[in-house]
Structures are given as C-alpha cells and as structure tokens.
Amino acid sequence: MMTKKTEENIFKVLMVLSTSIIICGFLLIMGSVLIKGLPTLSIEMLTEVPQGGYYFGKGGGILNAIVGSLYLSLGATFLAFIVALPVSLFMNVYLINKNKLLNVIRYLLDLLWGVPSIVYGAFGFIIMVYFGLRTSLLAGIITVALFVIPIMIRAMDEVFKTVPRGLIEVAFSLGSTKSETAFKVFFKQVIPSVVTAVLLSFGRAIGDAASILFTTGYTDSIPTSLLEPTATLPLAVFFQLSSPIPEVQNRAYASALVLILIILIISLLARIISNKNNLKKFNIKNAVNKRFIYYKNIRNNYNLSYKKRRKSQQ
Amino acid sequence: MKATETEIKINNLNVFHGNHHTLKNINIEIPKQKITVILGSSGCGKTTLLKCLNRLTDLYSNIKVNGEIIINGEDILHSKEDITNIRRKMGLLSQMPYPLPMNIYNNIAYGLKISGRKKKKYLNKRVEYYLKQINLWEEVKDRLKDPASSLSLGQQQRLCLARGLTVDPNIILADEPTSALDPVSSNAIEELFLNLKQHYTTVLVTHTLRQAKRIADYVVFMYLGEIIEQGPADEFFNNPKMEKTKSYLRGTSN
Numbered sequence A: 001m002m003t004k005k006t007e008e009n010i011f012k013v014l015m016v017l018s019t020s021i022i023i024c025g026f027l028l029i030m031g032s033v034l035i036k037g038l039p040t041l042s043i044e045m046l047t048e049v050p051q052g053g054y055y056f057g058k059g060g061g062i063l064n065a066i067v068g069s070l071y072l073s074l075g076a077t078f079l080a081f082i083v084a085l086p087v088s089l090f091m092n093v094y095l096i097n098k099n100k101l102l103n104v105i106r107y108l109l110d111l112l113w114g115v116p117s118i119v120y121g122a123f124g125f126i127i128m129v130y131f132g133l134r135t136s137l138l139a140g141i142i143t144v145a146l147f148v149i150p151i152m153i154r155a156m157d158e159v160f161k162t163v164p165r166g167l168i169e170v171a172f173s174l175g176s177t178k179s180e181t182a183f184k185v186f187f188k189q190v191i192p193s194v195v196t197a198v199l200l201s202f203g204r205a206i207g208d209a210a211s212i213l214f215t216t217g218y219t220d221s222i223p224t225s226l227l228e229p230t231a232t233l234p235l236a237v238f239f240q241l242s243s244p245i246p247e248v249q250n251r252a253y254a255s256a257l258v259l260i261l262i263i264l265i266i267s268l269l270a271r272i273i274s275n276k277n278n279l280k281k282f283n284i285k286n287a288v289n290k291r292f293i294y295y296k297n298i299r300n301n302y303n304l305s306y307k308k309r310r311k312s313q314q
Numbered sequence B: 001m002k003a004t005e006t007e008i009k010i011n012n013l014n015v016f017h018g019n020h021h022t023l024k025n026i027n028i029e030i031p032k033q034k035i036t037v038i039l040g041s042s043g044c045g046k047t048t049l050l051k052c053l054n055r056l057t058d059l060y061s062n063i064k065v066n067g068e069i070i071i072n073g074e075d076i077l078h079s080k081e082d083i084t085n086i087r088r089k090m091g092l093l094s095q096m097p098y099p100l101p102m103n104i105y106n107n108i109a110y111g112l113k114i115s116g117r118k119k120k121k122y123l124n125k126r127v128e129y130y131l132k133q134i135n136l137w138e139e140v141k142d143r144l145k146d147p148a149s150s151l152s153l154g155q156q157q158r159l160c161l162a163r164g165l166t167v168d169p170n171i172i173l174a175d176e177p178t179s180a181l182d183p184v185s186s187n188a189i190e191e192l193f194l195n196l197k198q199h200y201t202t203v204l205v206t207h208t209l210r211q212a213k214r215i216a217d218y219v220v221f222m223y224l225g226e227i228i229e230q231g232p233a234d235e236f237f238n239n240p241k242m243e244k245t246k247s248y249l250r251g252t253s254n
C-alpha cells in the first residue's frame, strides 16, 4: 500500500527533477553559447560588414545580419500590427454577440499558430515565384508577417477577452457606434497589452530562421531598398556554423549571442510593461474583489432573510 | 394634477436564453417622470428586462427577444431607427461603476463629444454643469485630469450617473446601482434619483425592499421571470393582492 506520504514524496522528487532539467538545459545552452561566443565577440564584429574572406576567418563582422534582422523584424512586426490590431478589435467588439463564429476564428488562428514556420517559408516562396519576385527584404517581411499575425492576434485577443463586458455595454449605452466603442473606449483600456503583444511578436519574428530561409536570400552588404536581399542573424548563425573552420564556428556562437541578447532585451521590455499592466490590473482586481465581497455580504444577508421567510411560510 | 402619462409600454415581452425562458409575458406601462422600481430576488430576470429596454440584448449571442417595447409610439425592438439614437435616449447605470478608461473630465465630455459637440468652451461649461448636478464638482474640480478610476466607488458611481445624463436622455435605467456601495454613497445616489425624477423617467432595479419603499412611485414585482404584481407604490406596499407578494413583503421586513 502506498501511503499519502510516499505519494507526496514521489511527486516532490518528480517536480524537483523536471525543474532541474529545465534549469540545467537553459544553463547549458547559455553556457556553451557564452563560452564559445563571448571571446570572439568584438566591437569589430558588431560594427563591420563581412570583408572578403570573412567566411574563411578573415576580418569583418556581422553588422549586415544585425541590421538586416532588425529591418526584417521591424517591418514584419509593423505589417502584422496593422492587420492584427483591427482584427482583434473586430473580434472583441463587433463580433461580441457571435460566440460560435468567434470560437471558429480562434480555433483557426490557433491552428495557424501551430503551423511550423518552414511551411510559411515554403508558402512565401510559392508566392514569390508566382509574382516573379526575387529573394528580398520585402519577401521576407511579408512571409514573417504572415507567420507572426496569428500569434499577435491571439496574444491581443487573450487579453481583450478579459475586458469587462460592463465597460463595453456602458460605451454602447451612451450611443457610441461600434467603431467609437472599439477605438475610443476599448482600445484605451487595452493599450499596455497591445504593446506587450507587439514586443512578444517582435521576439518571435527576429528569432525565426525557417520562414526566411527561402525568401530573404543572404548578402554581405546592408540592404538599401526593400527589393534587395538581406542577411539575417539566424541565417548568419546557420552559415557560419556550417563552416569547417573553428574560428568561423565560434563567430556563429557570437552571432547567436547577439541574437539572444536582442531577444532578451525585447522580452524584458515586454515583461516590464506587462508587469506595470499587471500592477494596474491587480489594483483593479482588488477593488473588484472588495466590491464583490461587499456585494456578497449583502446577498448573503438577503439570502438568510429569504430562507427565514421560506421557513416561516412552511 | 394630470393623469400619469406612459413613457415606456412593454407588450408581451418574452426572452429566451437558449432554451431557458427567462422572461415570460411581460406587460408593463412605465409612467413618465416617475421612479419605477423593479423588485425581485436575484436570478428572476430584472437585469435582462432592463437590457431589453436599450437593446443591450443585441450584444449577446444565444438570446431571443419577442414582443414590443414602445417608446414615443415606436417599437424599439423592431425599429428602423439607428440603435445608437435609441440608446442615447436612455442613460444606464450598472451594478458596478465602469468609468471609461480616461480622466474625470473626459468621462463627462465623452458623451458630448460623440454627439458632435467639440468646442472646448462649451465642453468646459457642460462638464461643470453635470458634475454640479451630481454634487461632485466641489470634490473633483481640482483634479479633473486624474483618471476616473482614482475616485472612490461612490464617487465613481455618481460620475457614471452624470455621464449617462450627458447624452440628454429622457430615461434613466439603473441596475442595482447601490448594491456595491457603502450606505452613505447609497443614500447620495438615492437622493440624486429623487432630485432627477422631475426631469427623467427612472427605471430602477433593486432587490432591497427598503430602498424600493423609500423611492418608488410604481413597483413591479417579479418572480422567476414572471410579473407577480405591479401597481402604484402605496397600493403595492400597503395593500398587496397576491399571496407571493405578501410573503415577500413579510419576509424581508421582519
């Protein structure tokens, strides 16, 4: 017979074990990237484009990939934003009385979220071929935007869903149209979560390699127009790591380190903003709880007297 | 004294939530510029009835509303008129204050702005006017730029009442507006209703009998989606006819 105590202990061990696996994994990844990348990381790497023979260990840096990645993910995030914001507002204000349709839309978006990014890459490639586009910053931006849009919509939607119905009803009861409700009231309430969703999506956009594999190409110069190909950090890691030369391989780790740092900064920002948001939410929640308790007391008193009444009736 | 006119006439109103028959054959004539109190225990359909009046029921899926609600000779449930205009004739005060996510000034100015009033000078004057009407001006005149959520709950609820008045309604709909407030704030709200009653038709939902007794002119008593009894307040409280009403009045008053 297993006692409560052994059961408890087994679960405790399991929990400690799985937690340590996660932490160890994280430390191992960070550690190996740091050990191999940090010594190679230099001002030169951050501020110069590859010179001739860079991929055989000669001088230069990955500025082309850093700038390219920033261009690409800024462009894609912007493009995704101007699609995702209206869609999520539309879902939560215009479709407020269409529960079934909303469920279908959310399900589809979750499916799209789950589609591997290489599929978006392949899709982007088909479109490029169809329109006779060459590998370019623009093609990459469009592909990554497609990949990020469902993520951004659902990230916004999850928070928009929590806006109290009472607020929406109040806006409508004042005679607001749907667009006034959406943009003048609803949007003001959710601005912090919009910022968070955008930053999270930016993190996804800059880190993804598969969706840009066929679409952006790769070049040693910094792109000067949307129609030029561009280097990106994930692909810089990929190409340099494929080299047989150890120095170049180390540069791959240095590039990975740069990428990780950018993502770290972005998610830290997102964290800070959403914490501020949480803080506010927490206060609101507290206030609501207080109200709720007050209300519950009234209700309880009322129910008590109601029960008394019922008893006296019988 | 002239006989009371009817502001809202509800004919054979039936509401279904899915298969649940929430409101059954509701017929009420709500008198003009009086306080009509809808009384009943929770879950009996009071909120649903109120939401039918300004068609907030449009915002729910899975709800069916049948019957007529006649205001100014027009059935608002089947009207061709723009729903925003219909809603503007009614100010809504909900159970909890939901200030708009903006500052105190703009909470009042919002209704004016969406009605097309944009002149700063006019807005300033009107904001002051409405805040005075709900006795909030002295308390907030130095902090109009603060977020409305920084006010106390009672102040917020008064602000919400004023906000509802800015679109110049004839009717005030209030859904248990004092249930979340402390007694002092509750009294302030009740007093406001009594003051406003000469200009507005008020429909007030409550489940506190004492409140109903204090301010009702006309009472509608509901039980499980049906109207058990309705009539002028004096008659309803002093001379109830139905057995259910009598036991309800007995139960809560002892």
Ligand SMILES: Nc1ncnc2c1ncn2[C@@H]1O[C@H](COP(=O)(O)OP(=O)(O)O)[C@@H](O)[C@H]1O
Residues within 6 Å of the ligand: B017, B020, B022, B040, B041, B042, B043, B044, B045, B046, B047, B048, B049, B060
């Ligand atoms: N959105 C909804 N979906 C399903 N049922 C609902 C909904 N809103 C209200 N109801 C049902 O309608 C009945 C009346 O609710 P309500 O009008 O909120 O009562 P009250 O305001 O008197 O407490 C309740 O039994 C509730 O279950």
Ligand SMILES: [Mg+2]
Residues within 6 Å of the ligand: B043, B046, B047, B048, B175
């Ligand atoms: Mg209710």
